[in-house]
Amino acid sequence: MLWCCSAEAWIPASVPHSPWLTPMRQRTEGRERRSFAAICDRLGIHDRLLVRNEALRAIGGSALTDENIAVPESQAIGHDIPVTYVPFRNAHFLSVAVSWAEVLGAKKIYIGAVEQDSSGYPDCRPAYYQAFNEVIKAGTKEGGIQIVTPLIAMRKAEIVRLGLELGAPFDLTWSCYSREDRVCGVCDSCVLRLRAFKEAGAADPISYVQTAVAG
Numbered sequence: 061m062l063w064c065c066s067a068e069a070w071i072p073a074s075v076p077h078s079p080w081l082t083p084m085r086q087r088t089e090g091r092e093r094r095s096f097a098a099i100c101d102r103l104g105i106h107d108r109l110l111v112r113n114e115a116l117r118a119i120g121g122s123a124l125t126d127e128n129i130a131v132p133e134s135q136a137i138g139h140d141i142p143v144t145y146v147p148f149r150n151a152h153f154l155s156v157a158v159s160w161a162e163v164l165g166a167k168k169i170y171i172g173a174v175e176q177d178s179s180g181y182p183d184c185r186p187a188y189y190q191a192f193n194e195v196i197k198a199g200t201k202e203g204g205i206q207i208v209t210p211l212i213a214m215r216k217a218e219i220v221r222l223g224l225e226l227g228a229p230f231d232l233t234w235s236c237y238s239r240e241d242r243v244c245g246v247c248d249s250c251v252l253r254l255r256a257f258k259e260a261g262a263a264d265p266i267s268y269v270q271t272a273v274a275g
């Protein structure tokens with residue numbers, strides 16, 4: 061089993077039984093890396109591997125990897141794919157995860173992709189992961205590694221409720237696309253998170269610059 065967390069240019073990982081892998085978005089990678097380390101510390105994950113993906117920043121084309129493209133405030137969900145989409149990003153994450161799983165002998169790779177009330181990214185759709193699993197079968201030595209997406213059909217409010225039940229370390233997590241000091245509260249990622257906590261009837265334990273979320 062191997063867990064692949066959200067993010068983009070850094071890929072931490074490891075531990076014999078449940079390695080964790082966290083690729084980070086370039087813009088907030090330093091903050092995300094600190095969150096990853098804090099979460100691993102709390103959960104007792106000792107062995108970590110950090111791999112930097114320079115390709116996504118060199119290619120650019122996204123507000124998350126190109127400093128010349130501003131991170132927009134939240135847009136209507138379910139329409140055009142937003143400029144925060146990083147071209148084919150999850151394939152980079154998954155490729156590293158599959159390589160690593162093959163070396164470790166891990167059979168499952170878990171990733172927290174969400175399709176329903178997310179930003180509409182094409183690499184968060186079930187068909188994408190089904191197709192990726194076919195690539196793994198065809199392209200690895202034994203073909204027995206599988207990507208698992210346990211949250212993909214859940215709404216974010218349901219994920220918050222489940223996380224609260226399980227004692228997930230929400231206080232250590234970072235979702236904001238644009239800031240590293242305090243979360244902005246107005247980017248797509250912040251708005252989706254705030255809405256999920258509101259719908260779940262729970263308080264988000266992290267500190268926001270703004271928290272106005274329309275019902």
Ligand SMILES: [Zn+2]
Binds near residue numbers: 235236239244245251
């Ligand atoms: Zn934000």
